[in-house]
Amino acid sequence: MTGRLFVIGTGPGNPDQMTPEAQAAISQATDFYGYGPYLDRLNLRPDQRRHASDNREELDRAAAALRTTLAGSTACVVSGGDPGVFAMAAAVCEAIDNGPDEWRSVDIVVLPGITAMLAVAARIGAPLGHDFCAISLSDNLKPWNIIETRLEMAAKAGFVIALYNPISKARPWQLGKAFELLRGSLPATTPVIFGKAAGRPNELITVRPLGVADAAMADMATCVIIGSAETKVIPRDGKPDLVYTPRFTAGGNR
């Protein structure tokens, strides 16, 4: 008799942006697996067990949660944001795919959450109002030349680009290189949004034109959104500018 494995997202970190569905899963589960700072967001009861692990141990963490579930417990794997976007749901699937057959029998329930780009976009207007893509800038996960190709094709195709994992101590130059590349395909006036800790007390949202966008404005907790050539800025007196990408591109049927 196996238990159930919830795979949830906390949203960006503001508890009011976590869904009631994820909240209900948290109150049912007995064993929690995730990166420590994400588990800290949960206010667990004393009878709930906390299994914190480092940010780069996703597969081991998934395996531990699957074993606990097979032993009959209700486990909960916790991601920040949405568990399906550059997060633990794929790691759990990967563990199942490569693990013992019995792991396929586990009752898996993935519950969606507010992913960083949606939270950042909301704070500034509607930069994701038309076609867009999400790219992880981590070359731990794929070769850098694939990232370059994706950035260039995305800019040429006219997608707004949301960058996850833009920078870290071990990956200091990649974001600057991405800006440099994109300056070759996009106008220097294209708005770049640096969204740090959206919705949290230390939130900081900054907009710079691509021509002068500086990678030093980002850190590990930043989601960077780069507009398309269509993206517009609305200046407002005494209020932050709004940034949006129009729903229409000239030439549609309407």
Place this chain on the structure above:
Amino acid sequence: MTGRLFVIGTGPGNPDQMTPEAQAAISQATDFYGYGPYLDRLNLRPDQRRHASDNREELDRAAAALRTTLAGSTACVVSGGDPGVFAMAAAVCEAIDNGPDEWRSVDIVVLPGITAMLAVAARIGAPLGHDFCAISLSDNLKPWNIIETRLEMAAKAGFVIALYNPISKARPWQLGKAFELLRGSLPATTPVIFGKAAGRPNELITVRPLGVADAAMADMATCVIIGSAETKVIPRDGKPDLVYTPRFTAGGNR
């Protein structure tokens, strides 16, 4: 003295997937603007005013909400899913951009929601586990040739593709044409997920290989997710298959 304009998303339709933050905005607002079926999800009080309008009147709806707010009320513009993804936040910004100067003084608060692709992805595993894009298939909003270019570049770049607005009575052939195009760049075995009404009582999630994917399986309430060449299917006895896109592409540093 202007009021405040909330722009919220209900999520996919399951009330447990609406954030407490959006729920709090609903209880504060007096005037609600949106497509009727989305307003129906809110359980408004008798003292709250409902201004329903048709699905294709977004700009008029945004203008009406802005005028109400300038007159001192707290208005709420309601989208399904996330308001920033092919939805009302961009229409509100567009109205402000092209409207009278005083509209720029309105206090706008956009609150994110669970967008359809995240809800659908969660029900099937983690198809958006690596780089992906979101494309509206509506050629009311942009010329069809731009859509074709984006589809082809997205497939070549290796993005998983989430299609919004895949089909309607007025746009019956576009999704079939998109599948036809993508068969030229992606393996016939690439999983295609048809996610209808995810999280709602009439939910129907179906997976077909691209080679035999049929546009007739989609309707207006469907979000279609097309895998990349990396996307995998995990068959499970007596349980639905899991579909995921691995976090790694061969050649990364890890």
